[in-house]
Amino acid sequence: MESLLRFFAQGGPFMFVIGAVLFGAIAVIIERAYFYQVVCRVDGNALIDSTLQSIDRGQGRQVLGQLQEARSPLHALLGAAIAGHLDGLALSRIEGDVEEAAVREVARLHRRVDYLSMLANVATLAGLLGTIFGLKESFLSLSAADASAKATLLATGISQAMNTTAMGLLVAIPCMIAHARLVDRRNQLLTDLDAGVLRFLGRLRTRTGRGPAIVEGGRRTRPREDESARPPFPAGPVASTETTR
Numbered sequence: 001m002e003s004l005l006r007f008f009a010q011g012g013p014f015m016f017v018i019g020a021v022l023f024g025a026i027a028v029i030i031e032r033a034y035f036y037q038v039v040c041r042v043d044g045n046a047l048i049d050s051t052l053q054s055i056d057r058g059q060g061r062q063v064l065g066q067l068q069e070a071r072s073p074l075h076a077l078l079g080a081a082i083a084g085h086l087d088g089l090a091l092s093r094i095e096g097d098v099e100e101a102a103v104r105e106v107a108r109l110h111r112r113v114d115y116l117s118m119l120a121n122v123a124t125l126a127g128l129l130g131t132i133f134g135l136k137e138s139f140l141s142l143s144a145a146d147a148s149a150k151a152t153l154l155a156t157g158i159s160q161a162m163n164t165t166a167m168g169l170l171v172a173i174p175c176m177i178a179h180a181r182l183v184d185r186r187n188q189l190l191t192d193l194d195a196g197v198l199r200f201l202g203r204l205r206t207r208t209g210r211g212p213a214i215v216e217g218g219r220r221t222r223p224r225e226d227e228s229a230r231p232p233f234p235a236g237p238v239a240s241t242e243t244t245r
Contacts, residue, residue: 015167018123028116029116029182036182052203078197134157134162
């Protein structure tokens with residue numbers, strides 16, 4: 001610990017800038033990792049199956065309340081679809097509601113991840129700037145110092161420059177690795193989300209096409225417009241949202 005504090009102290013004022021970048025990066029990594037690994041950790045197939053079974057048993061309102069209380073993007077999109085389904089909307093209207101909800105949920109998945117690449121660049125540039133200032137102070141001190149003190153001043157300036165460079169790289173490299181891992185996880189979640197919503201809407205279309213659309217409290221109703229001539233959903237709501245970004 002003592003050597004670490006000495007390393008930090010010898011780096012000069014830019015070490016505080018790099019330290020602030022480090023704490024910011026740690027906060028982003030922890031928040032995004034928690035969101036991706038805990039909040040978004042959902043078995044999509046099991047959720048879709050249980051949701052459809054609940055609707056068939058006439059428990060649509062109960063399952064809608066459970067979906068609205070959950071925090072994952074898949075819960076939100078299924079909730080938007082079921083809300084329109086229980087209101088007797090046509091499938092085209094339901095798909096529109098799901099696409100509108102997908103805009104918000106995709107934004108949640110993208111939020112703050114790209115800050116890590118920016119923070120990595122800031123740490124690297126702050127280290128480089130600290131190196132330049134350290135060398136500048138070293139050479140300026142040499143011009144006004146006694147011969148006996150020149151070696152000490154030169155070593156101090158070079159030490160400051162090298163410590164700042166090393167600190168910047170030590171912060172930037174983990175930020176870049178974390179950014180790559182989080183982006184990969186985000187893309188996987190987007191793919192799973194799109195596939196899950198398409199699967200749910202497809203099964204909802206099958207139910208709508210073969211008979212009464214809703215089972216709610218023992219009462220069956222039909223959609224408000226005929227969907228039999230409508231082609232299958234051309235693209236996933238998440239994929240279409242990604243294209244427009």
